[in-house]
Amino acid sequence: MEDTSATLSCPACMTVLCRDCQQHETYHHQFRAMFVFNCLVLTTETLTYEVKSEKRKRSKPASTSEQSKSENFNPVKCSVCQTKVGVFDSEEVYHFFNVLAT
Numbered sequence: 001m002e003d004t005s006a007t008l009s010c011p012a013c014m015t016v017l018c019r020d021c022q023q024h025e026t027y028h029h030q031f032r033a034m035f036v037f038n039c040l041v042l043t044t045e046t047l048t049y050e051v052k053s054e055k056r057k058r059s060k061p062a063s064t065s066e067q068s069k070s071e072n073f074n075p076v077k078c079s080v081c082q083t084k085v086g087v088f089d090s091e092e093v094y095h096f097f098n099v100l101a102t
Contacts, residue, residue, distance in 0.1 A: 005031060006101035010038070010078040010085060017078065017085060017099060031096045040079040041088045047073045 005023035008031055009016050015038045024030040049071045073087035076094060086096035 008033070008096055008099040008101055010081060010083055011098060011100050012083040013078060013081040014100070015078055015080045018094070018096065021096070023101075027097075029097060029101075031099065031101065033094045033096065034092065036094050038079045039085070039094065040077045040082075042075045042077060045075050047075060047087060049073065 004020045006021060007016060008018040008021055017038050018031070018033045018036045020035055021031040021033040024032070051069045051071060071089065073089050073095070075084055076086045076088050076096075077084050083098070085098045086094055088094055
């Protein structure tokens with residue numbers, strides 16, 4: 001069996017969502033995974049996270065498109081009880097933050 005950080009379950013109904021994940025190095029309550037079950041991606045909803053780029057030394061200000069990039073995510077729910085458990089990114093990686101880890 002491969003190494004995994006935890007088995008992830010829904011905090012509301014205890015349904016198993018993932019058996020193979022990686023724990024975030026800084027935020028220990030967050031996990032990422034590629035292979036999940038009992039999860040529903042809400043493709044009709046999009047969450048946008050603005051990522052500010054590093055400030056550069058310039059004589060003139062950078063345009064808005066150079067100052068920030070945005071990342072889009074779709075919410076992820078438990079397919080059994082509909083509790084929101086994380087997000088799904090454009091690289092097809094699940095990011096869990098509302099889960100029980102065992």
